[in-house]
Amino acid sequence: MHRLRTSNRQHRSILAVFALFFLSLFSTVSPATTSTGNTTVPRMMHSASTLADGKVLLAGGYARPGTAPYASAERYDPVTGVFTAVAPMLQARTEHAAVTLRDGRVMVLGGTTVTSPSLVGTATTEIFDPATGQWTPAASMNVARTRATARLLSSGKVFVMNADHYNGVRFAEVYDPVTNTFTKTGNMIDVSGWYGLVVLQDGRVLKVGGLAFDSAGGYLNRAELWDPATNQWTGTGPMGQPRQDVQPFLLSDGRVLVAGGGNTSSLSSTEIYDPATGQFLAGPAMPIATAVSSATRLDNGDVILMGNYTRSLIRYQAASAQWNLTGPKRAAVRNSTASLLPGGDLLLAGGAEQNDASNAAYIWSKACAPQVIALSGSSSQTLATTGGQASFTLTAAAGCRFEIANVPAWLTASTVGAQTMPASGSLTVTFTATANSTGGSRSATLSLGNNAATITQFPVASCAAPTMSPSSLSLTAAATTGSFQVFVNAGCAWSLSGLPSWITPTSAISGSGNGIVSFQVAANTGSSRNASLLVSSASYSNSVQVSQAASTSGSCPSALSLSPTFFSFGAAATSSSIQISAASTCTWTLSGLPSWATATSATSGTGNGSVSFQVAANTGSARSASFQVSGPGVASSANLSQAAGGVPPASCSTHITSGSHAGNLVAGCPAGSRGTSYNTYRYTFNAAPGNLVSIQLSSSAFDTYVYLKNPAGTVIAANDDGGGGTNSRIPAGSGVLTLPAGSAGIYTIEVTSYYSGSTGAYNLTLGLTQ
Numbered sequence: 001m002h003r004l005r006t007s008n009r010q011h012r013s014i015l016a017v018f019a020l021f022f023l024s025l026f027s028t029v030s031p032a033t034t035s036t037g038n039t040t041v042p043r044m045m046h047s048a049s050t051l052a053d054g055k056v057l058l059a060g061g062y063a064r065p066g067t068a069p070y071a072s073a074e075r076y077d078p079v080t081g082v083f084t085a086v087a088p089m090l091q092a093r094t095e096h097a098a099v100t101l102r103d104g105r106v107m108v109l110g111g112t113t114v115t116s117p118s119l120v121g122t123a124t125t126e127i128f129d130p131a132t133g134q135w136t137p138a139a140s141m142n143v144a145r146t147r148a149t150a151r152l153l154s155s156g157k158v159f160v161m162n163a164d165h166y167n168g169v170r171f172a173e174v175y176d177p178v179t180n181t182f183t184k185t186g187n188m189i190d191v192s193g194w195y196g197l198v199v200l201q202d203g204r205v206l207k208v209g210g211l212a213f214d215s216a217g218g219y220l221n222r223a224e225l226w227d228p229a230t231n232q233w234t235g236t237g238p239m240g241q242p243r244q245d246v247q248p249f250l251l252s253d254g255r256v257l258v259a260g261g262g263n264t265s266s267l268s269s270t271e272i273y274d275p276a277t278g279q280f281l282a283g284p285a286m287p288i289a290t291a292v293s294s295a296t297r298l299d300n301g302d303v304i305l306m307g308n309y310t311r312s313l314i315r316y317q318a319a320s321a322q323w324n325l326t327g328p329k330r331a332a333v334r335n336s337t338a339s340l341l342p343g344g345d346l347l348l349a350g351g352a353e354q355n356d357a358s359n360a361a362y363i364w365s366k367a368c369a370p371q372v373i374a375l376s377g378s379s380s381q382t383l384a385t386t387g388g389q390a391s392f393t394l395t396a397a398a399g400c401r402f403e404i405a406n407v408p409a410w411l412t413a414s415t416v417g418a419q420t421m422p423a424s425g426s427l428t429v430t431f432t433a434t435a436n437s438t439g440g441s442r443s444a445t446l447s448l449g450n451n452a453a454t455i456t457q458f459p460v461a462s463c464a465a466p467t468m469s470p471s472s473l474s475l476t477a478a479a480t481t482g483s484f485q486v487f488v489n490a491g492c493a494w495s496l497s498g499l500p501s502w503i504t505p506t507s508a509i510s511g512s513g514n515g516i517v518s519f520q521v522a523a524n525t526g527s528s529r530n531a532s533l534l535v536s537s538a539s540y541s542n543s544v545q546v547s548q549a550a551s552t553s554g555s556c557p558s559a560l561s562l563s564p565t566f567f568s569f570g571a572a573a574t575s576s577s578i579q580i581s582a583a584s585t586c587t588w589t590l591s592g593l594p595s596w597a598t599a600t601s602a603t604s605g606t607g608n609g610s611v612s613f614q615v616a617a618n619t620g621s622a623r624s625a626s627f628q629v630s631g632p633g634v635a636s637s638a639n640l641s642q643a644a645g646g647v648p649p650a651s652c653s654t655h656i657t658s659g660s661h662a663g664n665l666v667a668g669c670p671a672g673s674r675g676t677s678y679n680t681y682r683y684t685f686n687a688a689p690g691n692l693v694s695i696q697l698s699s700s701a702f703d704t705y706v707y708l709k710n711p712a713g714t715v716i717a718a719n720d721d722g723g724g725g726t727n728s729r730i731p732a733g734s735g736v737l738t739l740p741a742g743s744a745g746i747y748t749i750e751v752t753s754y755y756s757g758s759t760g761a762y763n764l765t766l767g768l769t770q
Contacts, residue, residue, distance in 0.1 A: 701760025
């Protein structure tokens with residue numbers, strides 16, 4: 001799978017589960033987000049920057065992981081609610097950093113320029129001038145930064161560093177807009193990714209937590225400070241808990257609040273850092289646990305936190321130092337952006353619920369956020385089985401925006417979609433349903449602003465198992481007709497299934513309440529035949545048995561003779577035929593061929609004859625089947641068998657040297673580090689500690705996964721998508737891995753897959769410098 005903006009896929013899955021669980025905890029303290037215009041293209045992993053005139057600039061990103069990044073940019077006008085394309089960037093990029101400079105221009109830095117088959121970063125930067133609507137190049141950074149993060153310093157300079165930890169770069173850089181130059185900082189204490197970064201009131205930069213780059217790995221509780229006066233990093237803290245995926249923010253007194261994030265699971269705890277003492281103390285807990293993707297400060301000092309894979313928006317109230325849920329987002333998207341608009345509203349743009357980016361944009365309204373959109377009366381109503389109406393009354397401050405959504409087809413709403421609370425401060429929404437003749441209960445959970453309201457309607461009758469009269473019919477061989485009555489409770493729906501090709505309905509085969517089914521039966525020219533017709537109502541069913549006598553013509557006075565009676569085929573596709581010897585009056589039919597054998601001539605006849613068939617190539621284990629040739633009162637069978645194809649390899653390991661090695665992942669080899677349900681093939685090579693190694697595993701047939709073990713059998717490195725797209729690389733992205741201390745000997749590469757049971761062709765490339 002393509003790597004998300006995270007360091008661990010399993011960790012992200014845990015966070016997503018927690019996020020979905022906590023959706024049920026939303027209170028009714030604020031309105032839902034409301035729609036605005038769509039972006040010009042679907043975007044995720046893009047940047048969003050608020051301009052001096054209140055408009056918002058979106059730039060770059062891509063449509064889904066693995067696709068080419070965008071160079072395009074667009075500007076949102078909060079007055080018209082419209083996105084308009086502007087000049088494209090000079091370099092297409094995604095996962096880049098963006099900073100609004102003091103003079104109102106926007107600078108973008110670094111990012112990924114190629115996403116497949118592996119990520120390629122850039123050191124280039126460029127600046128957008130809102131006055132001209134054009135981009136101009138700026139100085140390049142000292143190193144390419146595939147994923148970049150940046151902050152505007154109090155001096156007006158720009159501080160930039162890697163957002164991830166994959167390439168091990170130990171220094172940040174400072175850009176001076178006056179001289180158009182970048183200067184390296186001193187080396188950081190910890191090279192980590194997915195950390196938190198904030199500029200303090202005194203101009204220093206605080207870096208907290210993250211996931212470590214070194215061989216020990218792990219989540220960090222350490223923190224460090226960069227001082228512009230010395231251009232060096234020094235340790236501070238530590239935090240009370242290790243955490244990554246945080247967006248710390250300044251409080252009015254100069255302290256820093258670090259909220260949520262995660263390690264092995266999502267966190268709701270918070271900590272407050274005091275620059276004067278260099279210590280972290282526990283802060284007020286958030287109402288839910290979540291990793292944090294953005295923190296946006298409102299003009300009153302409050303801060304809105306947003307996470308990935310969750311609809312949650314969490315508000316920190318500066319005046320009371322407390323949290324509350326707000327929003328929520330319209331969808332549980334990841335990698336979207338939040339931008340402050342004039343008046344304090346937020347623009348939420350783009351992102352993806354899974355892998356496909358959205359062009360949807362929404363507005364979170366500050367004016368209505370403190371208000372309660374109240375739902376008068378019961379939030380759960382039941383309609384009569386024969387139909388009726390349910391009404392809900394919402395009250396809030398006049399002008400507050402909200403939406404009526406999640407209305408199913410069986411309900412008709414008096415109004416739906418985006419709403420504005422009228423001057424009266426009250427709005428009644430009515431939902432109408434017709435009689436419920438489905439035979440089962442139905443229920444809908446409606447979204448009324450931030451309120452969830454439920455409407456339930458039971459069926460018009462309590463349905464029981466249907467009965468039929470007669471329950472069986474015995475028919476002659478001649479063409480004929482038949483019928484039976486269906487008895488169910490009034491208002492209960494029923495339907496008929498299981499009709500064979502020789503029975504054709506001449507009436508409706510579904511209805512409500514009692515009914516009659518009529519049908520035509522074709523003449524029987526062969527042996528006797530039977531059918532079971534199934535009548536279903538609600539969760540119940542019953543059957544009618546229909547039998548038809550054998551044909552009196554075409555009788556078979558003697559047994560059928562088949563030649564041969566046993567076929568044995570190799571794994572390759574082939575064809576064959578069977579000879580049938582029968583009396584001249586005997587009408588026979590061949591049936592029962594397996595799915596991998598297909599008749600290529602007529603399968604019925606009278607007297608002597610033959611049937612030809614084609615056998616498909618076998619790509620799996622050995623298989624066998626039998627089929628029959630039958631006539632009135634007689635039947636004979638023959639057997640088919642086919643050898644296995646795609647057998648397990650003769651060897652489950654190959655000793656290799658540097659270079660490219662093609663292979664085919666199949667079942668049959670011993671399980672590896674990935675687990676017993678994952679096919680694994682091993683490659684061994686000679687190496688010693690200190691040697692430089694790179695491993696690239698790619699496949700168009702399956703999502704790859706690769707492990708590297710030392711001579712003692714201990715896993716020293718593993719990777720899923722570091723090679724771009726669904727390909728794997730050790731180390732991820734680019735570069736080489738220095739083999740850690742230990743003994744020289746035989747190292748092992750395990751080639752396997754992200755999903756269990758995967759098979760298919762692959763290519764392994766080993767780079768080894770000894």
